[in-house]
Amino acid sequence: MYIYDQFDREFVLERVAQLRDQVRRRLTGELNEEEFRPLRLQNGVYLQLHAYMLRVAIPYGTLSSKQMRALADISETYDKGYGHFTTRQNIQFNWPALSDIPEILEKLADVEMHAIQTSGNCIRNVTSDPYAGVASDEYEDPRIFAEFIRQWSTLHPEFAFLPRKFKIAITGAAEDRAAIAFHDIGLRLKPNDLGEIGFEVHVGGGMGRTPMIGQVIKPWLAKSEILDYLQAVMRVYNLHGRRDNKYKARIKILAHELGLEKLSEEVDAEHRKIGVQGSSERQIIDLKEIDRIAEYFASPDLDTQSATLTDKSVGLNDPDYLLWKLINLTEHRHPDYAIVNISLKPYGGIPGDASADEMRTVADIAEQFSLSEIRVAHTQNLVLPYVRKADLPALWRALKASGLETPNKGQVSDIIACPGLDYCGLATARSIPIAQAISNRFKENGLEREIGKVKIKISGCINACGHHHAGHIGILGLEKNGQEYYQITLGGEDADGAAIGKIIGPGFSFAQVPMVVEDILKTYLDNRERGEEFIDTLRRVGVNAFKEDIYADH
Amino acid sequence: MAKENSDTHVLTANRLTDGIVVFWNEEQKWVEQINEADTATDPEWIGYLKKVGEVAEARNIIVEPYLVAVSRNEGVIEPLHIREKFRTLGPSVRSDLGKQAAAVSDERLLIAAE
Numbered sequence: 001m002y003i004y005d006q007f008d009r010e011f012v013l014e015r016v017a018q019l020r021d022q023v024r025r026r027l028t029g030e031l032n033e034e035e036f037r038p039l040r041l042q043n044g045v046y047l048q049l050h051a052y053m054l055r056v057a058i059p060y061g062t063l064s065s066k067q068m069r070a071l072a073d074i075s076e077t078y079d080k081g082y083g084h085f086t087t088r089q090n091i092q093f094n095w096p097a098l099s100d101i102p103e104i105l106e107k108l109a110d111v112e113m114h115a116i117q118t119s120g121n122c123i124r125n126v127t128s129d130p131y132a133g134v135a136s137d138e139y140e141d142p143r144i145f146a147e148f149i150r151q152w153s154t155l156h157p158e159f160a161f162l163p164r165k166f167k168i169a170i171t172g173a174a175e176d177r178a179a180i181a182f183h184d185i186g187l188r189l190k191p192n193d194l195g196e197i198g199f200e201v202h203v204g205g206g207m208g209r210t211p212m213i214g215q216v217i218k219p220w221l222a223k224s225e226i227l228d229y230l231q232a233v234m235r236v237y238n239l240h241g242r243r244d245n246k247y248k249a250r251i252k253i254l255a256h257e258l259g260l261e262k263l264s265e266e267v268d269a270e271h272r273k274i275g276v277q278g279s280s281e282r283q284i285i286d287l288k289e290i291d292r293i294a295e296y297f298a299s300p301d302l303d304t305q306s307a308t309l310t311d312k313s314v315g316l317n318d319p320d321y322l323l324w325k326l327i328n329l330t331e332h333r334h335p336d337y338a339i340v341n342i343s344l345k346p347y348g349g350i351p352g353d354a355s356a357d358e359m360r361t362v363a364d365i366a367e368q369f370s371l372s373e374i375r376v377a378h379t380q381n382l383v384l385p386y387v388r389k390a391d392l393p394a395l396w397r398a399l400k401a402s403g404l405e406t407p408n409k410g411q412v413s414d415i416i417a418c419p420g421l422d423y424c425g426l427a428t429a430r431s432i433p434i435a436q437a438i439s440n441r442f443k444e445n446g447l448e449r450e451i452g453k454v455k456i457k458i459s460g461c462i463n464a465c466g467h468h469h470a471g472h473i474g475i476l477g478l479e480k481n482g483q484e485y486y487q488i489t490l491g492g493e494d495a496d497g498a499a500i501g502k503i504i505g506p507g508f509s510f511a512q513v514p515m516v517v518e519d520i521l522k523t524y525l526d527n528r529e530r531g532e533e534f535i536d537t538l539r540r541v542g543v544n545a546f547k548e549d550i551y552a553d554h
Numbered sequence: 555m556a557k558e559n560s561d562t563h564v565l566t567a568n569r570l571t572d573g574i575v576v577f578w579n580e581e582q583k584w585v586e587q588i589n590e591a592d593t594a595t596d597p598e599w600i601g602y603l604k605k606v607g608e609v610a611e612a613r614n615i616i617v618e619p620y621l622v623a624v625s626r627n628e629g630v631i632e633p634l635h636i637r638e639k640f641r642t643l644g645p646s647v648r649s650d651l652g653k654q655a656a657a658v659s660d661e662r663l664l665i666a667a668e
Contacts, residue, residue, distance in 0.1 A: 027614070047573055052573035095651075098570065098572060421637060422640060422646055422647050479636060
C-alpha cells in the first residue's frame with residue numbers, strides 16, 4: 001500500500017489545521033454559512049437531512065486493517081457506531097457534530113486518511129478496480145497511476161473551482177470492474193498492437209439526470225504522458241464547461257455539444273502545448289518515478305508467506321461453506337490464493353452499512369488472513385485480496401461468527417442502493433427499504449440461486465448515486481403528490497458493453513416494486529436458454545417481452 | 555382539536571453546532587421535537603416565524619431555516635411532505651436513530667410515525 005511521505009503528512013495536517021480554524025470561525029460567527037459552505041464541502045462535510053455528514057476518501061478503495069479500525073473508532077466516538085460505504089469507494093458518517101469534525105480529521109490523518117475533495121466542484125476521489133494488483137485478468141496494476149493522479153489532482157490550484165464535480169476511474173484489467181464508462185474520465189491500462197501497455201482514455205461518461213456513456217477520446221496513450229493528457233482535458237473542460245447551468249456543467253454535456261472530434265482536437269492541441277520540450281507545465285512521469293510509486297504496490301512474495309492456522313473443524317463439505325465459496329470468491333492471479341468478497345448486503349440489511357464491530361472484525365480477519373489489506377468495491381462490498389486457499393475454511397468460519405458470510409455476490413440481493421430519503425437532503429424517495437424488501441422477498445421465495453447473476457441498482461433521486469441507469473434492473477425513486485413512486489429501467493450495464501437502462505413504462509408504488517422485480521426475474525426464468533444470464537436473455541428477447549408480463553400483472 | 559389545513563406551518567432549521575434538526579417553539583427556543591413547535595396559520599404570524607429564522611441564522615445559531623407545512627391533530631403535529639416526515643422522525647430503516655429513538659416515550663410522535 002502507498003505510505004505517506006513527509007510531504008503528504010505535513011500537507012494533510014496543515015489542511016486539518018486550516019479546517020479547524022475555519023470551523024472555529026464559523027462557530028463564532030466570523031464566517032457565515034455562505035462563506036463557510038465551499039470550505040466545508042471541499043473537506044467532505046455536507047449538511048444532510050438529519051445532521052452533518054462527513055465523507056471520507058478511500059483512495060482507489062484500498063484500506064489497511066489499521067485504517068479500518070480507526071474508522072470503527074471514529075464511528076463510535078463521534079458518530080452512531082456505524083459507517084456507510086458508498087458507490088465511489090468512500091465511507092460516510094451520518095451524524096458527526098461540526099465542532100467534532102476537525103478532531104475526526106486529525107484521527108484520520110493519524111492513519112493516513114482524509115476527506116479532501118470528497119465533495120465540491122473539483123476532481124474527486126480516484127476510484128479503481130477493487131481487485132487491482134491481484135486480478136487474474138490484469139494487464140497492469142492501476143493503483144500506481146491512481147496514486148499519481150491522486151497526488152497531481154489534490155488541491156491542484158487550477159482545478160479547485162471547476163464548472164462541476166469531476167470523477168476519474170481507472171482499471172488495468174480486461175474486465176471493467178470500475179465502471180469506467182460512467183466517469184468523466186475513464187482510464188483503462190491495456191496493451192497496444194506492439195504489446196506495450198498504455199492508456200485507453202474515455203471521456204464524457206456519467207450518470208445523473210443526463211446519463212451518458214463515455215467515448216474513447218484516445219485509443220492509446222503512453223503511460224508517461226497521462227498527467228499531461230489529463231491536464232489538457234481538464235484545461236479544455238475548465239475553459240469551455242458551462243458555469244451558467246449546473247445541470248449542463250459536466251464534461252459529458254461539453255463532449256455532447258462540441259462532439260468528440262472537436263473536443264479531441266482541442267485536447268490534443270492543449271496536450272501539444274503542454275508537451276513542448278522545456279515547458280515548465282510538463283507533468284511527464286519519468287520511469288524512475290513510476291518505479292518509485294510501484295514499489296509501494298509491489299506484490300508481496302506470496303509463495304513464501306508462512307501458513308496461517310487452518311481450522312480443520314469446518315469440513316470442506318459443509319454446504320453453506322461450499323455455497324459461499326462458489327458465490328463469493330474471485331480468481332486470484334496466484335493459483336494458491338483467492339480473492340474473497342465480503343458482502344455488506346445481509347438479507348434485509350442496509351446495503352453498504354457496517355457497524356463498528358463489523359469493521360473491527362473485518363480488520364482482524366484481514367490481519368489474520370489477508371496481509372492486513374482490505375479493498376472497498378463500488379458495489380458497496382468489501383474485498384480481501386490476499387487469502388490463501390488453505391485458510392478459506394477458517395476465514396469463512398470467522399466471517400460466519402459475525403454474520404458477514406452472506407453468499408450473494410452479484411446475486412439478486414447484492415443490491416446497490418444510495419442512502420435515499422432516509423438520509424439524503426436531495427433525495428425524492430427512499431432507496432434502502434426498497435433494497436431490503438427485494439432482498440427479503442427473494443430470501444423467502446428461494447429463487448436467488450436459480451436466478452444467478454443480476455445487477456439491481458436503486459437511486460432515491462435523479463442524481464443517480466445508486467447507479468440505477470447502469471442496473472440490469474434499475475429503480476429510480478421519485479415523488480408525486482407527496483407519495484414515493486418508482487420508475488423501473490431495464491438493460492443497463494456498468495461493465496464492458498456499458499449501457500443505459502430503458503424506462504419500461506409508468507412507475508410503481510413503494511409496495512409494488514418487490515413484486516415487479518420478482519415478475520421481471522420470473523419472466524427471465526421462463527425465457528432463458530441454457531447457461532444464459534439475466535442480461536443476456538433480456539438482450540435476446542428484448543424489453544417488450546418483460547413489459548408485457550409486468551403490466552399485465554400490475 | 556380538528557385537523558387544520560395545510561396553511562399551518564412550523565419553522566425548522568438545522569442547529570449550527572451539530573446539524574440536528576430543530577423547530578422554533580412558543581417559548582422562543584429551538585427544540586428538537588416537532589410536537590413542541592410553535593404552529594402558525596395566519597400570514598402575519600407566518601411572516602414573523604420567517605423573520606425569526608433569518609435573525610437566528612444571522613446570529614449563527616441555526617442554518618437553512620424554512621417553513622414546513624404541517625397538519626395538527628389531537629396534539630400531534632405532522633409534516634405534510636414525505637421528506638419532512640423523515641426529517642422529523644429519523645431514518646425509516648433505523649428506528650433506533652434520530653428523533654424517533656430519542657422520543658420513544660412520546661406517544662404523539664409514535665402516532666405520527668405510524
